[in-house]
Amino acid sequence: MRPQVLLIILGMALVTYVPRALPMTVLSRASLPGWFRRWLGFVPVAVLAALLGPVLLLPSGRWQPVWDNLPLLASLPAFWVAGRTRSLFRTVLAGLAAMALLVALRPFGIW
Secondary structure, three states: OOHHHHHHHHHHHHHHHHHHHHHHHHHHOOOOOHHHHHHHHOHHHHHHHHHHHHHHHOOOOOOOOHHHOHHHHHHHHHHHHHHHHOOHHHHHHHHHHHHHHHHHHHHHOOO
16 A cells, blocks of 8 residues: 555544544533533434435435435335334334335336
């Protein structure tokens, strides 16, 4: 392996690790106000919505009708399973099964 490649990998590891470890290290010693801890509780949901929104609502880069939007249709059973079970494994399994079923039914004109 060339030295430049190793330096690039180490640099990427550093810029990935430091922004995650630094706030954890600093905030683990601090006593955070209750409102701030509650606010931080919404960050994962907001990040997930920001990641899923474009994929589900604009799957091909433009708006598609709901009946022609397979990712959005497949996400509905996954969201239902997530709400009922709170299990990541079952949620992913439900989403994959729903998507596989929709893709399998598409040649028959159902979707």
